[in-house]
């Protein structure tokens with residue numbers, strides 16, 4: 271009996287002909303099982319590391335973009351999408367271990383919003399080291415325990431080498447600077463957006479209040495922050511007023527037009543006069559509807575100077591005749607507003623959505639301080655902006671860009687910047703990037719490993735080595751000699767005690783990350799280490815993957 275691997279690397283046992291099947295039940299079978307399980311675990315580690323390695327060349331300011339092809343042939347560049355999480359998601363990872371790593375990247379994204387590539391690169395490095403330890407016959411649980419211990423030391427060390435980052439509400443310049451790496455204006459928008467919705471007492475920011483919107487066209491420079499809701503519509507009639515103050519608005523999900531004879535009924539009119547009479551009736555009826563809406567607003571806003579100011583926001587369209595009547599009766603209207611936006615407007619303005627016109631009453635109207643049409647940037651496109659809503663501090667970041675890819679890239683970098691600002695409000699401690707904090711932690715962990723007398727020592731040392739993979743990847747991606755560069759930075763850190771020395775990716779002439787202003791938030795970095803260690807522990811615990819197909823077969 272021997273153990274072999276098929277072309278996919280799956281282990282299987284070959285039983286020589288004549289060997290009694292019964293033999294498999296004994297100790298031999300157990301041994302074979304253990305052998306196979308060990309082989310499978312090693313294989314899981316190897317497969318996982320292979321998935322992670324794909325991301326390695328994307329890490330850092332000089333990281334390479336990946337060209338991604340979706341199943342229907344669309345191409346995107348990874349630079350234009352949420353990096354780590356998206357590459358993995360779109361890669362169509364076949365095996366379960368790979369899927370765990372996709373989840374890993376997503377968790378980092380959900381919790382922190384930044385560092386999604388870094389977390390996978392670290393997990394990959396840990397898996398590579400784990401594979402080597404398993405090969406040396408160390409039990410997977412001992413490896414996991416050693417990693418856990420090392421991770422705890424590193425996380426603690428991060429806190430001890432962290433700096434506090436000071437900013438104040440009146441002076442957000444420092445914040446803008448920190449997120450400004452890509453684009454000054456984007457940094458400003460990100461900071462303003464977060465400041466507008468932040469809850470400083472609870473030290474938290476509800477990111478749901480920041481709506482990211484965008485439209486292809488214009489240039490990146492045209493991106494703006496709107497303190498309210500933006501809808502990609504214009505007033506139904508070009509002659510309707512485009513700037514309304516103290517607005518009372520009704521939100522309709524029913525058609526708003528003159529009644530129409532249903533097509534399934536037949537109406538015979540014998541004379542032109544009869545037809546005209548019917549038309550006039552229709553018109554009257556609709557005018558009545560308009561009056562009803564206007565009258566409501568009049569009673570509702572008795573205090574408002576302009577009692578007649580009013581606005582209809584409608585999920586449906588209305589024909590030219592209705593539109594004309596609305597304009598004539600000075601009731602501005604916006605038509606074809608999507609359901610999601612309608613809901614957002616209703617919540618923000620305190621309006622109740624009215625599904626049947628007859629149900630429209632004064633208390634169902636919403637209010638907004640200012641509704642106006644606005645042109646964004648240099649383009650001719652116009653949108654409606656609803657500001658001064660009673661119920662929401664919500665803001666909209668409205669991105670512009672020449673094409674879909676530029677637009678998505680802008681959204682991604684804004685999202686990352688917003689997350690960094692949010693994280694700093696939650697906890698304003700920072701560590702230095704460019705691999706500086708990884709090198710510092712690596713030194714600390716290997717120092718601690720020397721004090722450990724058990725087998726975990728090997729796993730801890732392996733963890734320390736794995737931490738060096740981040741600066742190595744950064745150096746390699748910037749065209750530097752990875753091993754030499756990291757060795758030299760490491761030596762510098764040891765001799766000077768400065769834990770903020772890292773990889774000079776942009777060849778700025780100094781490896782001082784403090785000077786280069788390359789920071790990462792402490793919570794983000796700690797989360798990266800913890801999540802990567804956790805997922806590796808999970809993978810090491812799995813000794814078999816039972817695919818659903820196996821049940822069917």
Ligand code: ADP
Pocket residue numbers: 328329330331333353354384385386387388389702703704705740744772773774775776786788789790
């Ligand atoms: P992630 O998706 O993990 O955020 P990135 O591709 O944004 O991945 O790379 C982040 C890594 O690049 C971090 O380790 C960060 O410290 C490093 N980094 C970013 N800017 C610089 C820089 N100017 N110099 C050196 N390292 C940098």
